[in-house]
Amino acid sequence: MIVPAKRITIIGMGLIGGSLGLALRAAQGANIRITGVDVSEDSLNTARLLGAADDITTDSKAAVKDADIVFLCTPVLQAAALAKEIAPYLKQGAIVTDTCSTKSYLMQQIAFLLPAGIHYIPGHPMAGREKSGIEAADAALFDNKWYILTPKQTADKRAVALVRQVINLTGARITVMEAGQHDVCTALISHVPHIGAAALVNLLAYSEDQDSSIKLAGGGFRDTTRIASSNADMWADICMTNAAPIVDSLDKFNQLITQITQAIREGDRARVHNFFTTAKKRRDGLLQLELSASEQPLSNGH
Ligand SMILES: NC(=O)C1=CN([C@@H]2O[C@H](COP(=O)(O)OP(=O)(O)OC[C@H]3O[C@@H](n4cnc5c(N)ncnc54)[C@H](O)[C@@H]3O)[C@@H](O)[C@H]2O)C=CC1
Ligand SMILES: O=C(O)C(=O)Cc1ccc(O)cc1
Known part of the structure; x- marks a missing residue:
């Protein structure tokens, strides 16, 4: 299935961000353009070499300007700080999602940061391993694993549907839950x-x-x-x-x-x-x- 999200930005090209890039690339080929962001230039170069990203940059603000969907794939506290940093640069209608392991905290932090017309759909793949970094990334990491979404009841239905479509491409099984649960x-x-x-x-x-x-x-x-x-x-x-x-x-x-x-x-x-x-x-x-x-x-x- 060809998804209508053409431009995807992944911030944090480590185990999870890198695996996501590889899985989306495997499923969509040249139909999507992935921009990879990281503080580590070595990780970015490896990500591009492996095919997890088309474009790479350490500049998260510039990287989100044209993005249809932004995935925050850093440790939780970094993700909260990044959401604040990128908020003014997101285009209208853009979706921000994340892969972080805790959900209530991030939802509280991000709720008031994003301008109207930009949607936050929190996520968490129940897939991973004890290794970290882009070197451990694997296109099949999410295959048949649970991927939890915890959108607010008031979240934009089309944004939730689009995130579901993109996550589906990774082979994960999606479930929706309340963040506290x-x-x-x-x-x-x-x-x-x-x-x-x-x-x-x-x-x-x-x-x-x-x-x-x-x-x-x-x-x-x-x-x-x-x-x-x-x-x-x-x-x-x-x-x-x-x-x-x-x-x-x-x-x-x-x-x-x-x-x-x-x-x-x-x-x-x-x-x-x-x-x-x-x-x-x-x-x-x-x-x-x-x-x-x-x-x-x-x-x-x-
Ligand atoms: N490792 C696992 O098994 C799983 C991890 N998660 C969650 O996914 C997120 C990512 O985890 P991993 O990929 O395992 O971590 P990782 O350590 O492999 O990758 C994180 C990447 O983010 C980069 N980074 C850190 N701060 C940054 C910043 N301010 N700007 C740009 N890049 C930055 C790091 O350089 C690193 O490349 C975490 O929130 C974690 O809780 C979720 C499911 C499984
Ligand atoms: O390595 C394993 O078995 C894990 O349990 C990995 C893992 C770590 C953190 C998560 O939020 C989800 C999965």
Whole structure:
């Protein structure tokens, strides 16, 4: 399908921005013109070499002047600052969207920045990896993954439809959610697991025999800590912009850790056994759900 958005500007040509550029290019060929923006000239040169952007520049203001759609693909706090910077340079009818991992904060920040006639349609691909930068970009990153949109109820319907059309080109599955619900869900299934993985790795610092511990670390340690290799800049911003849902989930996580600590300390095998049985049942059930999820819509019907 040929989309009516001809000029797309991607600000932040890293893992997500680069993957988006590659996916759109693969789907649309020469029908669209992609302008890539980044603070890193090396990243921009690589982006053009890979085919993720036609034009490249470090000047975000100039890059958005003719854009039909602008994707903000930087860490959250940078995206908020960029929205402010580019606002006066956007053309009438332009759409601003983003790929950031937290939504309520950005919506509050951006709501009053954009002039009338310019539409903000927030987005978040539930696709990624622990590597960052354009070198890790992949045209198939979004394939069959959820891509969440959190537009306000009052958002322009044609703008939402156009963003959907463009996202569809990446092979992602689109779902629409309220921003607060998005932030609570992602705190539980993404943000707290990333904090947990980082904590497990940092736990090694307490080891009296670090070298042997690291040497012995097997598949289990690798599996549970892969995402601890993620970008610190990005994760610091996520924690700063989704604090209440993250703290709420962390409090509950701490309760669970306290409970299992007590049970082990007291030698209560039945309680310890129950802790693992409950988790195994849930996890095995999740795998079953995942198998059928590719056929099922989310509970909100999207
Ligand atoms: N890494 C992941 O797995 C996922 C990340 N996200 C979100 O997408 C966004 C981008 O993440 P990644 O692509 O992983 O990060 P990344 O670190 O790979 O890329 C970010 C790019 O933005 C550039 N940048 C930073 N500040 C800038 C500025 N002021 N102006 C222009 N360029 C600037 C950086 O130089 C870098 O090339 C983040 O908000 C993140 O929360 C969403 C889904 C998955
Ligand atoms: O590497 C992984 O498995 C991830 O979970 C990547 C990821 C990171 C941040 C997001 O907002 C969404 C996905």
